[in-house]
Amino acid sequence: MCFSPVASFSAGVVLCAAGVVSLVRSRTPAQRVLSGIPLIFAVQQFAEGVLWLALSDPAWAHLQRAAMYAFLVFAQMVWPVYLPFAILLFETQPARRKAIRILCISGLLFAAYIGFCLYYYPVGVAAEQHHIRYDLGFALAHKWYYGLLYFIPTILAPLMSGIKKLHWLGYLFLGSYIVTRLLFHYYVVSVWCFFGAVISLLILYIVVSLTRASVKENELPA
Numbered sequence: 001m002c003f004s005p006v007a008s009f010s011a012g013v014v015l016c017a018a019g020v021v022s023l024v025r026s027r028t029p030a031q032r033v034l035s036g037i038p039l040i041f042a043v044q045q046f047a048e049g050v051l052w053l054a055l056s057d058p059a060w061a062h063l064q065r066a067a068m069y070a071f072l073v074f075a076q077m078v079w080p081v082y083l084p085f086a087i088l089l090f091e092t093q094p095a096r097r098k099a100i101r102i103l104c105i106s107g108l109l110f111a112a113y114i115g116f117c118l119y120y121y122p123v124g125v126a127a128e129q130h131h132i133r134y135d136l137g138f139a140l141a142h143k144w145y146y147g148l149l150y151f152i153p154t155i156l157a158p159l160m161s162g163i164k165k166l167h168w169l170g171y172l173f174l175g176s177y178i179v180t181r182l183l184f185h186y187y188v189v190s191v192w193c194f195f196g197a198v199i200s201l202l203i204l205y206i207v208v209s210l211t212r213a214s215v216k217e218n219e220l221p222a
Contacts (some may be wrong), residue, residue, distance in 0.1 A: 107153030
């Protein structure tokens with residue numbers, strides 16, 4: 001995350017707590033997979049917290065490379081696959097399932113390509129102006145449509161869901177990305193992931209709401 005290691009670790013703790021509560025409140029496999037989102041974001045924020053320490057304290061410098069790649073794997077590879085998959089598990093309408101399944105495949109292909117690039121091309125990282133800047137050494141990362149390829153599976157999947165509460169994930173992810181692109185252009189990877197982590201707290205509300213709705217349905221007289 002941007003700002004400081006304290007902010008990253010604090011966000012990680014809050015996300016971990018929200019994810020655990022959400023997981024406990026889950027009643028279906030789909031809800032449990034959705035509850036994994038804040039937990040994964042927590043691990044991602046802990047990784048960047050360690051990276052902050054590695055960049056600012058020589059005693060932690062030996063962990064810089066591992067922390068950097070751990071963060072980038074989550075930020076660039078996990079979300080284009082995990083998010084559409086989590087949304088797909090909730091879908092019951094055939095047309096929506098087909099569309100979201102296509103997004104899952106596109107996210108998987110994108111993640112595989114990014115994994116190849118992270119392995120074969122150089123990656124740089126630096127702490128600048130209270131932010132972390134990631135310099136990805138492959139050509140696609142510097143194209144204007146790179147963000148579009150990333151966000152097609154990540155943002156469109158919740159917007160296509162038949163569950164309206166999940167639409168808010170897509171709206172907030174999109175809005176936060178636009179704000180990050182406009183205000184923190186050189187630090188999009190780090191700053192947007194912080195916004196995404198905060199937004200993922202909404203998962204707890206969604207899971208609790210779905211659980212309550214399910215209970216009410218079961219209580220209705222036959």
